[in-house]
Every structure is written in C-alpha cells, then in structure tokens.
Amino acid sequence: MTEPSVAQRRAGSPGTGTRSRRRPFTLRTALLIAAFLAPAFVFVAIFTYYPMLRGSQMAFRQWNLYDLTTTPWVGLENFRAIIADPSSGRILLNTIGWVLGSIIPQLVIGFAIALWLRRAFRFRGIYQALVFYPWAVSGFLIGLLFRWMFNSEFGVVNDLLTRIGLIDTPIPWLADPNLAMIAVVTANIWYGVTFFAMMILAALQSVPDELLEAAAIDGSGRARTLFSVMIPAIQSTLVLTVLLRVIWIFNFPDIIWAMTKGGPADQTHIATTWMIQLTQQGNYGHASALGLTVVGLLMVFAAIYLALLSKDNTR
Amino acid sequence: MIHRDPLPLRLVRIGGLSVWLLITIFPLYWIVVSSLKAPADIAAYPVQYLPLRPTLENYISLFAKSDFGQNMFSSLVVATVSGLAATAIATLSAYVLSRFQFRARGLVVMAFLVTQMIPAFIALGPLYQLMVALDLVDNRGGLMLVYVAMCIPFSTIMLKGFFDNVPDDLDEAAMIDGCNRLTALVRIILPVMLPGLAATFIFNFVNSWNELFLSVTLINSSDKRTIPTALNGFITSFNIEWGPLSAAAVLTVIPTMILFGIASKWIVAGLTAGATKG
Numbered sequence: 001m002t003e004p005s006v007a008q009r010r011a012g013s014p015g016t017g018t019r020s021r022r023r024p025f026t027l028r029t030a031l032l033i034a035a036f037l038a039p040a041f042v043f044v045a046i047f048t049y050y051p052m053l054r055g056s057q058m059a060f061r062q063w064n065l066y067d068l069t070t071t072p073w074v075g076l077e078n079f080r081a082i083i084a085d086p087s088s089g090r091i092l093l094n095t096i097g098w099v100l101g102s103i104i105p106q107l108v109i110g111f112a113i114a115l116w117l118r119r120a121f122r123f124r125g126i127y128q129a130l131v132f133y134p135w136a137v138s139g140f141l142i143g144l145l146f147r148w149m150f151n152s153e154f155g156v157v158n159d160l161l162t163r164i165g166l167i168d169t170p171i172p173w174l175a176d177p178n179l180a181m182i183a184v185v186t187a188n189i190w191y192g193v194t195f196f197a198m199m200i201l202a203a204l205q206s207v208p209d210e211l212l213e214a215a216a217i218d219g220s221g222r223a224r225t226l227f228s229v230m231i232p233a234i235q236s237t238l239v240l241t242v243l244l245r246v247i248w249i250f251n252f253p254d255i256i257w258a259m260t261k262g263g264p265a266d267q268t269h270i271a272t273t274w275m276i277q278l279t280q281q282g283n284y285g286h287a288s289a290l291g292l293t294v295v296g297l298l299m300v301f302a303a304i305y306l307a308l309l310s311k312d313n314t315r
Numbered sequence: 316m317i318h319r320d321p322l323p324l325r326l327v328r329i330g331g332l333s334v335w336l337l338i339t340i341f342p343l344y345w346i347v348v349s350s351l352k353a354p355a356d357i358a359a360y361p362v363q364y365l366p367l368r369p370t371l372e373n374y375i376s377l378f379a380k381s382d383f384g385q386n387m388f389s390s391l392v393v394a395t396v397s398g399l400a401a402t403a404i405a406t407l408s409a410y411v412l413s414r415f416q417f418r419a420r421g422l423v424v425m426a427f428l429v430t431q432m433i434p435a436f437i438a439l440g441p442l443y444q445l446m447v448a449l450d451l452v453d454n455r456g457g458l459m460l461v462y463v464a465m466c467i468p469f470s471t472i473m474l475k476g477f478f479d480n481v482p483d484d485l486d487e488a489a490m491i492d493g494c495n496r497l498t499a500l501v502r503i504i505l506p507v508m509l510p511g512l513a514a515t516f517i518f519n520f521v522n523s524w525n526e527l528f529l530s531v532t533l534i535n536s537s538d539k540r541t542i543p544t545a546l547n548g549f550i551t552s553f554n555i556e557w558g559p560l561s562a563a564a565v566l567t568v569i570p571t572m573i574l575f576g577i578a579s580k581w582i583v584a585g586l587t588a589g590a591t592k593g
Binding site (some may be wrong): 025029030032033036037039040041042043046047048049050051052054055056058063065110112113116117124127128129130132133134135136137138139140141142144145146148149151153154155158159162163184190193194197199201202222244246247251258272276277279287288291292293298 | 328331335336338340342343345346349357358359360361362373387398404405407408410411415419423426427430431432433434435436437438439440442445456460461463464465467468471483496521524525527528543546547550557559560564568571572574575576579583584588
C-alpha cells in the first residue's frame with residue numbers, strides 16, 4: 001500500500017531493529033520531529049555544548065581566573081605545560097592502574113555473581129535487592145564511607161585484619177604512598193561490581209535455555225558451555241559494557257576525591273582529580289588542555305578496542 | 316535434562332553468593348552502627364561491632380549544629396523538579412527517535428552520546444561564568460536547569476529503549492480508532508510504558524540527589540546547599556566529626572536505596588536496552 005519513503009530507505013543506521021516502519025514522510029512529520037527534539041537540544045546546547053566548546057577553546061589560550069583581562073591565544077603551550085609537568089608521568093600511570101585495577105576485578109566478580117544468579121532460587125529476589133544498593137549511593141559518599149573504614153586509628157579494616165592475625169600494628173592506609181592506591185581501588189571495585197553483575201545477568205537471562213540444553217546434550221562440559229556458548233551469546237553486551245565502563249571509570253574522580261584528594265605525594269592522583277585541582281586553582285587553561293588530552297586518549301582507546309574486537313570476530 | 320548442579324558446584328555457588336552478600340552489606344551496616352555510637356565509643360579501639368550504648372546523639376547534633384535539614388529540603392526539591400522535567404523532555408525526544416526514521420537520526424543519537432564521554436570538568440569553568448552572566452549562581456533554580464541538561468541525554472537513550480519495546484502496531488491501532496499522534500502518545504503509549512517512565516525519573520532523581528561537583532561550583536550559601544555539597548563542607552573543615560557525618564550519610568542513602576530498590580528491575584532493563592541499542 002504505502003511505498004517506503006526515500007528518507008526511510010536511506011536511513012540504514014545500525015540498531016534500527018527489524019520492525020517495519022511505514023510512515024509517509026511529510027512536512028508535518030518533519031515539523032513534529034523538530035518540535036519534539038527542540039526542548040532537549042535547547043537545554044543541552046546552552047548548559048552542556050556551549051560550556052564544553054568554550055572550555056575546549058580555553059585549552060589554547062592563556063586563561064587564569066586571577067587575570068582574565070589578558071587571555072591571549074597560546075597555541076599548544078598549555079598542552080606542553082601539562083606534559084612537561086613533573087607529576088604528569090606519575091598521574092598517567094596512576095590513571096591506567098586505577099582503570100585496570102578496578103575494571104578487571106569488577107568484571108570477573110560481577111560475571112561470577114551473574115552466573116550464580118542466573119538460575120532462579122528461593123531468595124533470589126531478596127538477594128538482588130540487598131546487593132543492589134551500592135548503585136543508589138553516590139561515589140563521593142562511598143569514598144567517605146571507605147575513608148572511615150580505612151581510618152588508621154579507629155578504622156574497622158585495621159581492626160578486622162588485627163583480629164584475623166594478619167597484622168600486628170594498625171596500617172596508615174591513606175597516608176602511606178604505597179598503600180593509598182590499594183585502598184581507593186578496593187573501594188571502587190566494591191562500588192562497581194553490582195553494575196557488571198546486573199548488566200551481565202540481564203544479558204545471560206536473554207540467552208535461550210534451549211541453546212544451553214543443546215550444548216549439554218552435545219556433551220559439552222560446563223567450562224566449554226561457558227566459553228563457547230554463553231560468552232559468545234552475550235558478547236556484544238560484554239564489549240559495550242566494558243567500553244562504557246572504562247570511559248566512565250577514567251572520568252570518575254569522586255571516590256578518590258573523598259578519600260585522598262589525590263595524595264599522599266600524588267600517589268592517587270588520576271587525570272580527572274588533577275583536572276579538578278587545576279580548576280580549583282583557577283588555572284582553566286591547563287585544566288582544559290588536560291581534559292582534551294583525556295578525550296583524545298579515550299577516543300584512541302575506543303577506536304583500537306573496537307577495531308581489535310571486530311577483527312577478532314571476522315577471523 | 317539435568318537442572319541441578321552437582322553438590323560441589325552448588326556449594327561454591329552458595330558460598331560465593333554469601334561472601335559477596337556479606338562484603339556488600341558490611342559498609343552499610345558499619346555506617347549505621349557508627350551513627351548510633353556515642354562520641355566516646357566511635358573513637359574506641361578495639362572497635363565495637365555493636366553499639367553498646369546506642370544513642371541518637373549524632374542525629375540530634377547534626378540538625379542542631381548544621382543546616383542539614385535545609386540541605387535535605389534543597390536536595391529533595393532540586394532532584395524532584397529536575398528529575399521530572401528531564402524525564403518529560405526526554406520522553407519527547409525519545410519518542411521521535413524510536414518512531415521515525417529520518418536522515419539525521421543517527422547523528423542525533425551520537426550528539427547525545429558524546430556528552431556522556433567528555434569529562435564534565437572541561438565545562439565547569441565556562442559554566443560558572445555563564446551562570447554568573449545569567450545571574451543564576453547560588454540559585455537552586457539555576458542548579459535545576461543545569462541538572463535537567465545533565466540528565467536529558469541518558470534519559471533519552473534509556474527511554475528510547477522502552478519505546479522500542481512498545482510495538483508500532485499499538486500507535487497505528489490507536490490512530491485508526493481516531494487518535495492523532497499526540498493523543499495516541501499520551502493516552503495509549505505512555506500508560507503502557509509507565510514502568511519505564513518511573514525508572515527514568517528515579518534514575519534522574521538519584522543522579523541529581525547525588526551530584527557533587529556542579530553543586531559545589533554553583534551554590535555558595537550553606538542553607539541552599541544540596542546534601543553532597545554539605546557533606547563536602549564537613550570534610551574540608553579541619554577536623555572530621557565522624558559521628559554526625561555517619562548520621563548524615565545514613566539519612567542520605569536511605570531515600571535513594573528505597574527508590575532504587577523499587578525500580579531496580581526496570582532500570583536494568585532500561586540500561587541494557589540503552590547499551591545494546593543506543
């Protein structure tokens with residue numbers, strides 16, 4: 001009856017689903033689309049795009065809060081200053097350690113919990129409700145909570161370790177440059193496992209039971225079923241969740257800010273805590289240059305990550 | 316068909332789940348216990364695992380010595396208004412993205428996704444200057460506007476997933492029955508996806524309730540502060556008083572825990588849809 005319009009045929013964007021859409025594309029429809037998108041874009045344009053673009057521009061100017069009368073263009077000078085800063089190497093390593101040290105345990109523990117929760121049992125609903133709550137808590141508050149638990153004098157972590165007999169004297173977790181990173185990463189792992197568990201569980205529950213039964217009938221062992229049936233079936237969710245999570249953790253200073261503010265001796269400073277510090281010092285130019293560098297690094301990472309995985313798939 | 320795992324595997328499963336439950340619950344337990352301890356007991360070593368003399372002293376001094384009551388009110392108003400507004404606005408954009416095929420559709424989705432990847436701190440300085448120019452600094456209304464903008468992109472992606480799950484046929488049936496597009500949306504489609512709308516609102520509410528860095532930048536007066544900003548004020552003061560701070564933490568966490576507990580299933584559905592279809 002209705003011919004698909006030109007606009008429909010050309011719009012072959014990914015993830016459109018399989019449902020057919022038979023809509024004549026008239027001026028009225030175009031106006032409706034514009035009108036419905038307008039409020040969202042007005043808000044995002046004023047309060048997100050505009051400050052972000054202006055912020056990016058600051059990266060190429062001398063821009064210090066305490067001298068706004070002269071903000072000359074300085075080219076790449078801010079980037080040079082960031083790279084030449086004596087702490088930048090340390091901070092880059094810290095950031096990589098923070099991301100990898102957090103995401104790998106989160107993924108592994110989250111996957112195990114999702115697998116264990118896949119099959120229904122009597123208290124599963126209650127269990128999920130109980131382990132779900134870290135999601136509702138802000139990263140900053142989680143940081144405060146762990147700062148209290150890792151307190152060297154009255155902290156429960158030291159007390160537990162003493163009672164088990166692992167340590168004799170209280171450890172100054174957050175004051176010791178070698179241990180502070182362990183403490184903040186521990187807090188972040190605890191915080192992020194829920195997210196992985198829930199996403200992977202949702203994906204696993206969409207794997208049809210027949211597929212697993214077929215594998216069992218074929219005589220596949222549990223480990224083989226896991227690696228050659230289950231994981232491939234949820235691969236797209238896994239890939240995307242890990243990618244989004246890496247970006248998110250990279251940009252997530254809240255826990256560190258609450259626990260150590262980057263100290264002691266820069267040992268827990270990551271790119272975004274450094275950015276906050278530079279912003280607070282009024283040094284917007286350097287902060288923006290650092291921010292753009294982070295965006296660049298993340299884009300390169302995302303491109304390599306997706307390229308490697310798609311190559312893996314077509315082989 | 317074997318539906319039960321052999322015994323050793325079941326033990327591993329039960330053991331693993333129990334350990335994780337303990338690890339997850341413990342910090343919450345700990346903050347509640349700490350908030351109920353008298354100042355002398357909170358600094359006792361070895362640590363007391365049960366409050367020997369439970370008291371509400373910390374809660375009383377929290378409200379007496381700080382603006383925490385007003386901070387809770389601030390957070391409640393700001394999070395409710397921005398959560399509702401962002402959900403309403405995102406409903407419109409998500410509806411369009413789900414129901415129409417147009418050339419710029421992929422571009423629009425990208426434009427929303429990009430905001431999620433750029434560190435917000437780049438925008439912090441210019442945003443402050445913008446709010447100064449608009450005379451919206453130290454103003455809850457100004458903070459709400461910023462939060463609405465902050466919540467719209469992800470809400471759109473999440474709601475698009477929920478719209479995609481409502482079959483197109485439903486719109487068409489409604490329109491054959493004499494609805495126009497708008498009445499079909501309001502009377503037929505939205506009621507069907509009420510759980511999705513609730514989940515999106517709760518997600519926005521909790522994000523606004525928890526947001527720290529924008530609020531620290533834009534609000535100065537201690538009575539207008541939202542809860543995270545107030546907590547930040549507690550720790551930047553020279554000596555941290557862990558008792559009242561624990562009480563504040565408990566009061567901050569409980570409302571969001573209840574809301575997320577109610578909506579957890581739908582939020583997961585929305586996030587999964589966002590991650591796979593976005």
